[in-house]
Amino acid sequence: MNWDWILFDADETLFTFDAFSGLQRMFLKYDVTFTADDFHEYQVVNKPLWVDYQNGAISAAQLQIQRFEDWAQRLNVPASELNEAFLSAMADICRPLPGAVSLLDGLKGKVKMGIITNGFTALQQTRLERTGLGGHFDLLVISEQVGVAKPDAKIFDYALEKMGNPDRKKVLMVGDTPESDILGGINAGIATCWLNSHGRTLPEGIEATWQVRTLPELEQLLQTH
DSSP: OOOSEEEEOOBTTTBOOOHHHHHHHHHHTTTOOOOHHHHHHHHHHHHHHHHHHHTTSSOHHHHHHHTTHHHHHHHTSOHHHHHHHHHHHHHHHOOBOTTHHHHHHHHTTTSEEEEEESSOHHHHHHHHHHHTOGGGOSEEEEHHHHSOOTTOHHHHHHHHHHTTOOOGGGEEEEESOIIIIIHHHHHHTOEEEEEOTTOOOOOTTOOOSEEESSHHHHHHHHHHO
16 A cells, blocks of 8 residues: 555544434434424534634634524523533434445554544544544544644644654545545645545535545555555
8 A cells, every 4th residue: 555644534534424413412402393494594604614614714612602602592501501512412423434444444554544623622532432443543633622724734734743744645635525625635735535425526726636435435446556
């Protein structure tokens, strides 16, 4: 294998992230039936916050509070409490994506592996423990702890330093979000593989080294490269 390190995104790259199910589960604790319309309203607030976070305009803490401010007022509960309840619900329902376990098992011992995620600390550790996949990774870098998010090259520089500054030509970044994972890899000067599960087109100006539709396809690709 040509790689010394493979870096993965977490949400929707290795793990399913069904936010709607997580929110439904969380709101049941507050006797709220959370509907598809409620989810649409939530995403109208949540999605721009993630863009602001990726662009460095707001912090992880601000994102986590602001996305629940409307509901906090409605339920008369602190937004921070709702955020904690949501992350806890997401940890409960987390599952590896199809092919993730086979891929990671096949790579273990052949290449060093790490995770670079813009997700939040409270969820990442728990999820790795519960899925039994923590032992596969030599590195876990969480943007909330570093203070910068993908696609900023600084989070990759931080990770690469932790990795002992390997040759960047021998590092691959795998992720599902072009605007953070692929652009981040490009900014860091490393090869990229876009997990394009939904048949999207890459945004203008972002070019991935490779593109796959599934993790089993990635597993095959890595065997030949």
